[in-house]
Amino acid sequence: MAERIDDSYLPQRGLASKLNWLRAGVLGANDGIVSTAGLVVGVAAASSDTDTILTAGIAGISAGAISMAVGEYVSVSTQRDTEKALLAQERRELADDPRDELNELIAIYHAKGLSAKTARQVAEELTAYDAFTAHAEAELGIDPKELTNPWHAAFSSAISFTLGALLPLLAILLPPTAVRIPVTMVAVLLALALTGSISARVGGSSRARAVARVVLGGALAMAVTYVIGQAADVAGI
Template sequence: MKRAQPHTEKHLIARIGWLRAAVLGANDGVLSTGSLILGVAAASTSQSSILLSGVAGLVAGAMAMAAGEYVSVSSQSDTEAADLAREKRELAGNEAAERAELAALYVARGVSVELASQVAEQLMAKDALAAHAKEELGISDATKARPLQAALASAASFFVGAVLPLLMVVVSPRSVLSATVAGSCLLLLAALGALGAKAGGATMGRAMVRVTVWGALAMATTAGIGSVFGVAFRI
C-alpha cells in the first residue's frame, strides 16, 4: 500500500501580523489624507494650500502610524517574552509537572490519557519550551509579534494610500477637486476592503460596504467642519 506523502499548507493565519498593519495603514492613509484635503478645501483655500496640507498629513500620518504600531506590537512582544521566560523557569524547576500539564491539555481536547502522555513526552524531548509556548500560551512563529515588520508595513501602506488623494489634488481643477478626491477615495477604500477580505479569507462584500460607509461618514464630517470654520473665519 502506497503511503501518503506529507504536504505543506499555507494558512491565512500566517499573514495576520503584516496584513493587519498593511490594510490598516492603507485605509488610514486614504481616509485621513482624503478627509484632511476635503476639510481644507471646504474652507475655500487655494489649491497650493490644500496640497501642502495633504503632504503634511501624509508625512505626519506615516510617522504616527509607524510609531503607534511599533509601540503597540512591542508591548505584545514584551508580554510574550515575559510569559516565555516564566515558562522556561517552570520547566527548569519542575519538568515532570509541566509534562503532566501539557498532557492534560491534550486530554481536555479529547486525546486519551495514555496517548496524551506519550505526545507530551515526545514533544518536550524535542523542544519543551516551544511545545508549551504553542499549546499553553498560544505563541507560534505564525502569530509571534514582530514590531519592526508591523511598523514598516504600516508606514509604507499609509504612504501608498495617501498618494492617491494628493494626486487628485494635483490633476483636478479646483472647481471639481472635492468631488474628485471624495469619489476616488471611496473607490479605493472599497478596493482595499475587498483586497483585505480576500487575503484574510473573509467575505469581500461585507468588508467593502463597511469600509466605504465609514469612510464616507468621516469625509463628510470633516468637509462639513471645514466649511463651517471657513465661513466663520471669512466673517
C-alpha cells in the first residue's frame, strides 16, 4: 500500500507573496504618514490659515501617491521582465538539452546536502512531474505561477500611501489652531509606532528597534520642517 502524505503540512501557496504585500503596504502607509506630516507641520508653523494647510496637504498626498504608484510600477515591471526573460531562457535550455539540464538539477540538490543517489532520484521525479517549474525554482529561485503584477503593486502603494497620509492631514485640520501642531505630532508618532510594530512582526525582527527607527525618523522630519516653517514665518516669507 502506498504511503499517504498529509497535505495539511504543505506551505500555503502565495503566503510569502502575501506577507511581502503586507510589508509593502505598511511601508507605504509609513511613507505617507511621515512625508505628509512633515509637509503640513512645516506649513502650519509658517501659517495658521486652514485653507493654505489643506491645499498643501492635498497637493502633497496627490503627488506622493502618484510618485509611489509610478515608482512601484516601474520597479516591479523591471523585475517581472527580468524574471520572464530568465524563465524563457530556462524553457529553451530544457527543450535544447534536457539531459544536461537534468544533470544540472542533480548537482544542485547534491550541493544542498543530498547524497548523489538521492539527488538523482529527486531530480528525476521532479523532472517527470514538472521539469520547468522544478528548474525555475531550484536554479532561479522563481515560482513561475507567482510572478508579481506591477499594476497590483502600483495600486497597493498608492492606496496605502494615501491612507497613511490622511492621518496627519486630519490631525492638523481638526484641532483648534493653538494645539494643532502638538496634537499632530503626538498622533503621528503613535501611528508610526504602530506601523513600526506591525512591520517588525511581519518581518520577524526586533519590535523595539523597528519602532524606535520609524518614530525617531518621523520626529526628525517634523522637527526639521517645523523649524523651516518658523523661520519662514519670522522672515515674513
